[in-house]
Amino acid sequence: MRTPTRIIDCNVHHAFRSPADLLPYVEEPWKTQVKQFGFRSPRTYGPPGKSHVASAYVPEGADAAADPDRLSGAFLDAYDIEYAILTGSMYAISVHADPDYSAALASAYNDHLVGQWLPKSPRYKGAMTVAMQDPQQAAREIDRIGGHPDIVQIGVSSGAPVPYGQRCYYPIYEAAERRGLPIAIHPGTEGGGIANPPTAAGYVSDYFQFHTALPHSLIAHMISLIGEGVFERFPSLKFVIAGAGIAWLPHLMWRMDRNYKALRSTVPLLKKMPSQYIRDHFYITTQPIDESDHPDSMRQLFDMTDAERMIVFASGYPDWDFDDPSAILPGLSDDARLRIFYANAKELYGL
Amino acid sequence: MRTPTRIIDCNVHHAFRSPADLLPYVEEPWKTQVKQFGFRSPRTYGPPGKSHVASAYVPEGADAAADPDRLSGAFLDAYDIEYAILTGSMYAISVHADPDYSAALASAYNDHLVGQWLPKSPRYKGAMTVAMQDPQQAAREIDRIGGHPDIVQIGVSSGAPVPYGQRCYYPIYEAAERRGLPIAIHPGTEGGGIANPPTAAGYVSDYFQFHTALPHSLIAHMISLIGEGVFERFPSLKFVIAGAGIAWLPHLMWRMDRNYKALRSTVPLLKKMPSQYIRDHFYITTQPIDESDHPDSMRQLFDMTDAERMIVFASGYPDWDFDDPSAILPGLSDDARLRIFYANAKELYGL
Numbered sequence: 001m002r003t004p005t006r007i008i009d010c011n012v013h014h015a016f017r018s019p020a021d022l023l024p025y026v027e028e029p030w031k032t033q034v035k036q037f038g039f040r041s042p043r044t045y046g047p048p049g050k051s052h053v054a055s056a057y058v059p060e061g062a063d064a065a066a067d068p069d070r071l072s073g074a075f076l077d078a079y080d081i082e083y084a085i086l087t088g089s090m091y092a093i094s095v096h097a098d099p100d101y102s103a104a105l106a107s108a109y110n111d112h113l114v115g116q117w118l119p120k121s122p123r124y125k126g127a128m129t130v131a132m133q134d135p136q137q138a139a140r141e142i143d144r145i146g147g148h149p150d151i152v153q154i155g156v157s158s159g160a161p162v163p164y165g166q167r168c169y170y171p172i173y174e175a176a177e178r179r180g181l182p183i184a185i186h187p188g189t190e191g192g193g194i195a196n197p198p199t200a201a202g203y204v205s206d207y208f209q210f211h212t213a214l215p216h217s218l219i220a221h222m223i224s225l226i227g228e229g230v231f232e233r234f235p236s237l238k239f240v241i242a243g244a245g246i247a248w249l250p251h252l253m254w255r256m257d258r259n260y261k262a263l264r265s266t267v268p269l270l271k272k273m274p275s276q277y278i279r280d281h282f283y284i285t286t287q288p289i290d291e292s293d294h295p296d297s298m299r300q301l302f303d304m305t306d307a308e309r310m311i312v313f314a315s316g317y318p319d320w321d322f323d324d325p326s327a328i329l330p331g332l333s334d335d336a337r338l339r340i341f342y343a344n345a346k347e348l349y350g351l
Numbered sequence: 352m353r354t355p356t357r358i359i360d361c362n363v364h365h366a367f368r369s370p371a372d373l374l375p376y377v378e379e380p381w382k383t384q385v386k387q388f389g390f391r392s393p394r395t396y397g398p399p400g401k402s403h404v405a406s407a408y409v410p411e412g413a414d415a416a417a418d419p420d421r422l423s424g425a426f427l428d429a430y431d432i433e434y435a436i437l438t439g440s441m442y443a444i445s446v447h448a449d450p451d452y453s454a455a456l457a458s459a460y461n462d463h464l465v466g467q468w469l470p471k472s473p474r475y476k477g478a479m480t481v482a483m484q485d486p487q488q489a490a491r492e493i494d495r496i497g498g499h500p501d502i503v504q505i506g507v508s509s510g511a512p513v514p515y516g517q518r519c520y521y522p523i524y525e526a527a528e529r530r531g532l533p534i535a536i537h538p539g540t541e542g543g544g545i546a547n548p549p550t551a552a553g554y555v556s557d558y559f560q561f562h563t564a565l566p567h568s569l570i571a572h573m574i575s576l577i578g579e580g581v582f583e584r585f586p587s588l589k590f591v592i593a594g595a596g597i598a599w600l601p602h603l604m605w606r607m608d609r610n611y612k613a614l615r616s617t618v619p620l621l622k623k624m625p626s627q628y629i630r631d632h633f634y635i636t637t638q639p640i641d642e643s644d645h646p647d648s649m650r651q652l653f654d655m656t657d658a659e660r661m662i663v664f665a666s667g668y669p670d671w672d673f674d675d676p677s678a679i680l681p682g683l684s685d686d687a688r689l690r691i692f693y694a695n696a697k698e699l700y701g702l
Binding site for chain 2 (some may be wrong): 047048158160161162163164165166190196197198199200201202203204205206207208209211212213215216217219220221223224227228245247248250251252253254255256258259260262263264265266267274288290291292294297300301304320321
């Protein structure tokens, strides 16, 4: 092979045999961190160390959450939990760029759930998932799997390129309403894949900031769902807001209602106060509970918003920010606790 | 001029003589809306109609907020306001793509403020502005204008490409600390220019949704400022969170503190609880007040967070979501009202 002249090549990518080649050159404390947890991916936010609580790995080191028998035996029995909605961990499905790959992954996830988990205990109820990127395909998946008697919910990621009230998603909502399945929105994929940046101010630097701001995307989806008139179009549709805590609820209801009074001409599809749509169409899970050290505070917040009828318990097990049901919401009445820990979810899921 | 062959041109942009050419073809109700307010810009969110309260335009139709004598005579006297921090309306300066054009606009704004407004009444105090796109240039502007005795604040937009805790902005904070000026962050430019989308879920469809979600970007800037350790680096720096209401404060403090307890290894620069940084470095303006119909609710929220020392009154005059000082926060004690309507700001601005 002959070259036409003398050559300078201005871009040749030399490679590492393995990422470990770089390690001796990394300064502390990063070196130790990389040794323990590996190099990070850009724009991937995660807790330091293992994402599951330590107790999930005892006694033998294997992850209890990955073993249907151990999860019901160890976890559900230990906390005296009658039913557990299995919500998995594959939320990234909705932020992959390729809609067909994502849809295939969602179907695989659902078949695994139906085949390997739901038969193992009558206490397990399943949240199927769909890839939101292709709403028509997602609707077909809801019809394919959603009729299974132990599928009680559709679970999707709150990380998204477009807010969930927008019309592109309506085939999914039509299918969910037809099957009588609530749709749970769960955080964690914000800023990943094709999702928007994780905050309205952009990309933050660490998981502490990322996690603190996570409720924002879920609240934005709520604002979008209400503002677009989704519940006038799909009057029996319910949403579950998971993994975002609950203490933001009074603020959202008050601000939304005040804005509706002043700006209702801009949202002509709405027929009632925004806070009423929240009461009629949303359930909000407790975890990770954002209560203060004063037990009275939560009771006051609940009283401000009739939250008692909207809140459902979730532990988030086995995630690091898991809530122990015996430790949270001590200031509520017995009646309120029964609603939140049991009765509201029984009604929501038809158990 | 000869052409080499017969020609088909596949992209020729025919034009309108004026936008009105399109109007006869627009269906109602859009036709009437466009006639009244003009065609909208894409991705520009705004209230329907005039953005100022109607009372600002009486008696003679001119905007009272654009007339130094009328503003102090009509507005300040009517509400018995001792000092008004003039915050203007040119927040878009920080979301223009061109940093030098933006810096020139900021300087012009500041010179107009100092020349045309501040001399007109001893009750006027000014918030200078800077273009955040070029922090070094912004720092020079703070040194150029910030020493004026009636400049008491630096005001910037919350619409931004990068959260305000990030290190690129530190020259601005160094200058603000040196001049003893608090920095006020004000919403409205979210999703415009080079700013991020207005919510963590993306672009919403209307101003009702946009405005309801506005606190998210300000809260994200707070999380960023605290999480990045800005206040360990600039221990006397203060921020004012304007135009976002206040009822989200308990939620933010509780969630942030809980996360800090679990994740403090990820934010090693922090030396105290996040809620303590909020108490020590932030003032939050009341407007647009997000209180419920029950006067007790706000008192309870204030008690939960020691908010009494952090909240300062702002009317937002003459914006459509202006708050009448005689109408808000009726449930607070006289002592709390004095702090919020007067004493906190007197201390903050050294009046």
